[in-house]
Amino acid sequence: MENKIQEFRKKLKLTQQDLADLVDVTRQTIISLEQGKYNPSLELAYKIKKELKVKHIEDVFLLKD
């Protein structure tokens, strides 16, 4: 799964630690997500979408074919 977390995070001028604190995970998890190594749970994906102020979850997370 691809994601645009880094892009939206930078738009909001949030650090990885800021986003990690907002969604209640570790900074290492945000790093892994941005690198595409780790796929989040549905709940975490929704939390990230909410904190990044994005309307649809598909705008942040894209399923690769």
Added chain:
Amino acid sequence: MTKTKKYDMKKNAKYRLFIGILFLIIGIVFEIFGVFVTENLGNLSFSKWLIFTGILLLIIGIKNSIFGKEVIYDERSQMIINKSLSFTMMFLVYGFLILFIIGMIKSIKIDLSLFVSYVIFVFIIVNLLAKYYYNKKL
């Protein structure tokens, strides 16, 4: 999503210190009054084992109360722990299977306490390596 858990090492160090002191006192009392001194646990008597474990717990407790930090276990870290644990268990099961087959060919005799200490040692090392691997992979 697995709920994020927080573990404060400094806060929990006091329990370790308490158990360490308790082990140390019981070990010293057993040593003085000669209780369980002849029962061997590997190369140590039970009282000496209690003293040794008590000192070890005290050292870890003091270290954690000074340098301890808050550890966060989020869904990713819990997944890493689960994956590394299941890998370690599978490693041990296959290891025992190999030992079982070798044991059928050639008889193996080993002290039980020594065998258990080997198993614990292998478990810790394999689990640490598995955690390191999954931490890099995920």
